Amino acid sequence: MSMTNEKSEAKEPITFASTVDGEKIKLSNSDSAEQLPDSLKETTHAFNVTESDLLEARHLASRFTLDETILHHQHSRDPNFPMEVINRIDQFINNADLVANPQKYEHLIEEMKIQAALITNNSPYAEVRAVVDNHDDPNLPVSTIRAWAMGIFFACCISFINSFFDIRLPTIYVTATVPQLLAYPVGKFLERVLPDKGFTLFGVRHSLNPGPFNKKEHMLITIMSNVAKSTPYTNYIVWIQVLPQFFDQAWANNVAYQILIALSTNFIGYGMAGLCRRFLVYPSFCVWPGSLVTIALNSAFHDKSTEDEKTDGPFKTRWTMSRMRYFCWAFGLMFAYFWLPNYVFAALSYFSWMTWISPDNPDLANITGGSTGLGLNPVPTFDWNILSMTLDPLMAPFFSTFNLFLGAFFSMFVIIGMYYANTFNTAYLPINSNKSWDHFGQRYNVTAIIDENGIFDAEKYQAYSPPFLTAANVVVYMMFFALYSSTVTYAALYHRLEIMLGLRDLWCKAKLGMRKWRNKNATSEKTDEEDVDLLDVHNRLMRAYPEVPEWWYMILLAIAIALGMTGIAAWPTNTTPFVVLYGIALCLVFVVPIGIIAAMTGVEVTLNVIAEFIGGVWVEGNAIAMCFFKSYGYVTCAHALSFSSDLKLAHYLKISPRFTFWAQMVPTLISTFTSVAVLQYQLPRGEHVFHGSYLLGHGWSAKDLGIGGQYAVTLLGFPFGVVVVVAFWYLNKKWPKSAIIRNAHPVVMMSGALSWAPYNLAYIWPAVPVAAFSWLYLKKRYLAFWSKYNYVTSAAFSCGIAISGIVIFFALQIWDISPHWWGNDVMSAGCDGNGNCVLKTLPEGEYFGPRIGEFS
DSSP, rough: OOOOOOOOOOOOOOOOOEEEETTEEEEOGOGGGHHHHHHHHHHHTTTTTTTTHHHHHHHHHHOTTTTOEEEETTTTTOOTSSSHHHHHHHHTTTTTHHHOGGGGGHHHHHHHHHHHHHHHSSSHHHHHHHOOOOOTTTOOOOOOOOHHHHHHHHHHHHHHHHHHHSSSOOOOOOOTTHHHHHHHHHHHHHHHHOOEEEEEEETEEESOSSSSHHHHHHHHHHHHHHHSSSSOOOHHHHHHHHSTTTTTTTTGGGGHHHHHHHHHHHHHHHHHHHHTHHTTTTSSSSHHHHHHHHHHHHHHOOOOOTTTTEEETTTTTTOOOOHHHHHHHHHHHHHHTIIIIIOOHHHHSOOOHHHSSSSTOOHHHHHHHHSSSSOOOOOOOOOOHHHTOOOOOTTSSSEEEEEEHHHHHHHHHHHHHHHTTTGGGGGGOOOOOOOBOOOTTBBBGGGGGBBTTBBBHHHHHSOOOOBBBOHHHHHHHHHHHHHHHHHHHHHHHHHHHHHHHHHHHHHHHHHHHHHHOOOOOGGOOOOGGGSTTTSHHHHHHTTTSSOHHHHHHHHHHHHHHHHHHHHHHHTTTSSSSHHHHHHHHHHHHHHHHHHHHHHSOOOOOHHHHHHHHHHHHHTTTTTHHHHEEEEEHHHHHHHHHHHHHHHHHHHHTOOOOOHHHHHHHHHHHHHHHHHHHHHHHGGGGGHHOOOOOOOOOOTHHHHHHSTTTTGGGGGGHHHHHHHHHHHHHHHHHOOOTOOHHOOOOHHHHHHHHHHHHHGGGGGTHHHHHHHIIIIIIIHHHHOHHHHHHHHHHHHHHHHHHHHHHHHHHHHHHGGGGOSSSSHHHHHGGHHHHHHHOOOOOOOOOOOOOSOOOOOO
């Protein structure tokens, strides 16, 4: 099944060869864009659809009867779905006269048929239609010898590099875009040089060269690299266990111990991701914006668009450049430009120009500073890496970027009020830092309050100091608590129907599986409940491939649990093995709500704080145990979401789920052993390369953030999160047509309030005008241009920064070669650069807060 879309000069016809539900469709000259009636040309703008997609949808819509034009109203509260389309759907559904007198509403009926065709045979979202093909060729080779060889090679490389440099300063982190970029020329090279020789296994021929290197092979390699890029979270626990400046536990250097806990944390998320497919992968509203950038880069390499294809662009321009050529230009320009902010002129990254006027003015630095201040600056950076760090404005929808900014902006005033009122003694500390401090205003020394086993020592604590948070960090903790309650509340109010449908499907499949297990004759039994949402074309196309049975994921989950419990129980970790089950329980509560929000907005809620908080209550004073609670509580859900995103990639590219399963399993296994091997190499040299990462976090959080603690007020975040979501839900019910309320996302706003400590407005405000230009101007006025180049631009900039950063690091920074001049030195000048902008100072020998011996 294929589709060719070739657009030439004005009078030439547009021809599509397409397959829908197994039937060949041919669109002839009469359907050329120039012959569309003006009313339908307006429809392209209203529906956010390009003329080429409209032509295909219009032809399909011509088959629909009025009764068959069924539009599901599931997008009524979906901020990704155009409000104008919602209004027209309402007009269609609620018009009682329409059925009796259809001739009076011919244009509206035609529009609704087109919209129904778009929903059933394409994606409801313009951003998905821009990069995801709604056709498939099941005969394309995918799980090939060369794909596996390249995938494993890149998985080993990315795992080694990220593990080796993870503890170094400056660090270097290679994302999956780099292997994706390199895989194309390697794949094309192998396509040219390898012979067509192979073998047949189980009736399937496997050749060294099965034909042209294709987009499915390329994406399979990308998925392999993506799952291998992360260092096992337990490596950080091993570091603080082994290093003498922390716990000095030499037994933690045992290879078997490291492998068991690393395999456990790396694989435990797969089981959850498999169970969550019907919630986070199959539904069409689960877009996963980050996946679209990856697909756009894949399309740039394998797109067959011709050079003379013309697209109207801004400023009366006409673009004929292919995606591949555009990617190369954008990549090259960003590669060259990134040398400026990253090496030559570092002040372009943190462009705190207002603080340069008066470098020692603490108020000016606190409010406008980009390093340790709040970053209230209209032009805070010229560095795309800084601009896109919180959220890529070309990847995420505009409402996500703007809601994040609103949350950060309004919470800034709470920070300012708290700081200048000296609430919680914050005026003695920097206004914006994620570090902990003692009552002398110095960095908190965790080792001063624990014994040789890493257990909290009350006498040492009373003789030293309670820990203190900066004003920004207090707000961050409160908003974390609000975020967790708001996430669950939001899912219950806004997505309860989708969640219930997913649970029903899971239950029905479980019952069917039990019947098949009990009665072999029931294997042919089929129920309606076992079908996924067949309204979505991608689900229908994926029915051509066998799905991964649930029991595969359940076995994997059981193995990961067993490995983790064995590793924790067999060595003196002072931790209950049931911490592994705690991580799963926490994930079960949050994974679907967090996953739905991440899939729709591109903003992911992390469970690190609540995992740490609950763990601190459970094992109060046991720092090592708390680290395990944090590790399993955070990693299980984070990995489940990451793997779900990869499953959506394969879903969009129509890669067999079983190929994807093994493409995730094998590289994860290989990367785990690679990371542990790197760790074994580094540990004897740890005191030389480890730069004191503050991995203990806030092990005291339950004591100071809990009831009776000095920061107990932050617990008000839990009810606050519920109240805010309920308030927005009520406003949405009262004014369902309000575009402002519909695009206000309370969970994303509260995520924006987490942008502090150590980050600030400089990391999020610059993204707003870029997002507005892309999503509000280009997308609305030049949809074809936006569809062709927007995500490719994001991918090109990410790759340019990654490759440029690697070259700069290995060529210069690793040898401590850097230019010393004002443009680089000004960043550390003044109190913004050195972090000494405090409102109040202590007299000699004095300290603030409770008196020694009176700490709670």
